[in-house]
Amino acid sequence: MEIKLKLPIFAWTAFLLLYLLASPVQAQRRRPATTGTGTQTVRNPVPDTDQIEQRNQALLQQIMSLQKERDFYKKKITEWTDLQKNMAPEPPEPEEKKPSEKATRPGALAAYYLPITPGILDTLIHYRDMYRRSRQPEPVVLDKDSLFQAAQRLAVMGRYRDARKCYDQLIRSPLAKDVHFLEYGKFLYKIGAFQRALEMLSGVTGGNRELAEASYYKGRIYQQTNALTVAQIDFYRSRYLQPEFPGAEAARGFQYYLEGELDSARNLFVRLLRKESVLSGEIYHGLAKVHEARNEREKAVTCYQRSLVHDPLFVDSYVALAKILYELEDYQSCILFFQKAAEADTDQRIRHFYTARSYYFLKQWDKALTEFQKIDDSPAGLQIKKEWLAKIYYIRCLVAREAGDHRQALDYFRKAREINPDAYSWMTAALDDLGRIHAKDADYNDALSYYSRLVRLNPADTETLLKVGQFYYYLGEIDEARRYFTLALNDRETAARAGFWLRQINAIP
Missing domain, CATH: 1.25.40.10 (Tetratricopeptide repeat domain)
Incomplete structure (x- = not known):
């Protein structure tokens, strides 16, 4: 009987002992984390299930977004790297210095294999921006010869702004050579952009032929800006570098013309034209100016035309020829030749003035009015507008009155009076x-x-x-x-x- 009682007591004692040993462990696991010093503690609130679920969903969305971002940049960087590989190859290194494996640009291929972090993301964005810049819609011509030919073709077509863009793109590339700087400088000189032309011509550092031509054109710029001493130095350098180049002799002919020695200038130009050269267009231009100074207009027109046959880029010949044709009352030809020089760095007031007057005498009043309004507001420009706009409005007044539109005629007359109160002057001049x-x-x-x-x-x-x-x-x-x-x-x-x-x-x- 005693034995039967001891077994349940022993079981209950063992159960109680195990319970007492397990309770502290569970209590310790359920105890919230505490922070503090001494006896004071601060208990962090236990988040509920909804908050935990929201946080997990936000984290999941962020991870998915980063994955999409990484895939996007992985594709873009791969395309950008392929674009770089397809560009013109750099000069090969000596055989002993070649690496065993093909080198790539740092970060271009390896960046997207790393985990997405803020630093890696900045790197990816950097390469993405470089890729986007490479895809800008501007003419990308990697062949220097094609770009050079495009610039020359645009220049001959009279699209001087587009030609300058092509030349600028060419000289900024590592493919630029002395001939490109020389031709760009010559082009800028011929369209009147002297300052930029000096910069390009000074970039010529190659052979004697290129340096001789560059020295001549720099000297001509200095000669036309009255820096005669500097011009003489460049002319002497041109002759020394290439004695058979006629630049120094042509410059002496232009100096004769500037000093009023027309016979000496004419004889020298005629002698130089007996032999064809790259300066034939400019020499014909000088001979034409001599004939014009002698009031030999027909001969001047012929020489200007020959100048443009030899050198279609010589804008001064277009302008001078247009002026003579205006004096000869060939107004349509005057307009056409001034349009050839529309994008050149010439005096735009002169171009608008002659073009407007040509339209005026062709009885194209609206076009004449538009051209006169394009003249600047300098004192000389305002005087031109005062004289000619009043006449055009008065002529419009007469046309409207003949058409029976008296109200419109009165409006035009008032506009003429507003521009120039001296009605007698513009009425008599217009009539x-x-x-x-x-x-x-x-x-x-x-x-x-x-x-x-x-x-x-x-x-x-x-x-x-x-x-x-x-x-x-x-x-x-x-x-x-x-x-x-x-x-x-x-x-x-x-x-x-x-x-x-x-x-x-x-x-x-």
């Missing part, structure tokens, strides 16, 4: 211009109508009286012509011409 324009076209009836208005404005102007008499004569109204020629006899300046026309009338049977 005289209109009369000459119609007389040139043998439209004597319209010419007579405009000059008759001039007579009403100023009856004492014998020049106008003489022209009115001529128009009546051409129209066969002899009696009216005799009356106006007789009135023109009262002025000493027109008496001789009026007497000539009266004798012509009296000789009629």
Whole structure:
């Protein structure tokens, strides 16, 4: 009986002992972490299940986003590396210095194998930006010869801005040679960009031929800017480097022209033109300027045209030829030649002025008005606008009045008065211009109508009286012509011409 009682007591004692030993361990596991000093403790709150789930979801989204980012940059970096591999290869190193394995740009291939960290992400973004810059929509021509030919072709087409972009891209590349700097400098010199031309010509460091040409063109720039001493040094250098190059002789001819020794300049230019050279276009330009100084316009036009045949980039010949053609009243050709020099570094006020006047005398009033409005607001430009815009608005006034639109005619007249309050000056000038324009076209009836208005404005102007008499004569109204020629006899300046026309009338049977 005692034995039967001892077994349950022993079991209960063992169970109680095991329970007491296990309780501290569980209590320790359930105890929250504490921080603090001494006896004070701060208990961190236990997050609930929802917060833990939200945090896990946010972490999962971040991991997925980083994975997508890494895959994206992995693809882009691979494409960028392939692009670099397809570029023009660098000069090969000596055989003994070649590495055993093919080298790659640091970070280009290895970066995306690393875990995504902020530092690695910055590296990836750096290479991504480099890749994007390489994909910008600008002309990328890796072949220096193709780029050089494109620049020359654009220059001949008159697209000087695009040509300069191609040249700039070429000289910034490691493929640029002395000939590229030389040709770019010559091109800039011919379109009038002297400062930039000096920079490019100074970059020529190669053989004697390139240095001789570069020295000549630098000397010409200094010669045209009155730095004659520096110019002489460059001309001497050109002759020393290549004695057969005619640059020094051509420069001496231009110096003769600047000093007014036209015969010496002409003889020297003619002698140089007996032999074809790379300077034939510029030499013809110098000979044309000599003929122009002698008032030999026809010969000047021929020489300017030959200058452009030999060198289509010589913008000064376009401008000078356009001016002479304007004086010869070939207004359409004047406009065409000035358009050739539209993108050059020339005086844009002169271009707009001649183009606007050419449109004016071609009776294209709207185009003339647009060109005059493009002239700058300098004192000289404002004076030009004051004179010519008032005349154009008055002519528009006359056209509107003839069309029966009196309200529009009044608006144009008011605009003319606002530009130039001296109405008599621009009214008489406009009527005289209109009369000459119609007389040139043998439209004597319209010419007579405009000059008759001039007579009403100023009856004492014998020049106008003489022209009115001529128009009546051409129209066969002899009696009216005799009356106006007789009135023109009262002025000493027109008496001789009026007497000539009266004798012509009296000789009629």
